[in-house]
Amino acid sequence: MSYDICGICERFYPKDGKDYCPDCRDKDQNEFNILRDYVKQNYNAKVFEASNATGIPINTIMRFVRERRIHLTGGDSGSITFRDK
Numbered sequence: 058m059s060y061d062i063c064g065i066c067e068r069f070y071p072k073d074g075k076d077y078c079p080d081c082r083d084k085d086q087n088e089f090n091i092l093r094d095y096v097k098q099n100y101n102a103k104v105f106e107a108s109n110a111t112g113i114p115i116n117t118i119m120r121f122v123r124e125r126r127i128h129l130t131g132g133d134s135g136s137i138t139f140r141d142k
């Protein structure tokens with residue numbers, strides 16, 4: 058069996074074609090859903106506002122940006138936009 062290193066927690070996990078280990082994938086999806094719900098109810102929320110309100114670390118939100126799952130209108134301190142609304 059071959060292994061990959063998780064891009065979030067940097068632990069080894071059995072290679073399955075995904076970027077993150079199963080634990081981080083669950084947590085990641087959960088945080089993504091929380092963020093999406095928050096932004097739905099707080100249109101034009103900024104990264105620090107969303108982070109403060111949801112408890113999701115700014116690093117995680119910026120990772121969503123790097124992975125192009127969300128978009129920031131107006132740069133790093135801009136408003137969060139979801140692609141799938």
Ligand SMILES: [Zn+2]
Pocket residue numbers: 063064065066067068077078079080081082
């Ligand atoms: Zn992990």
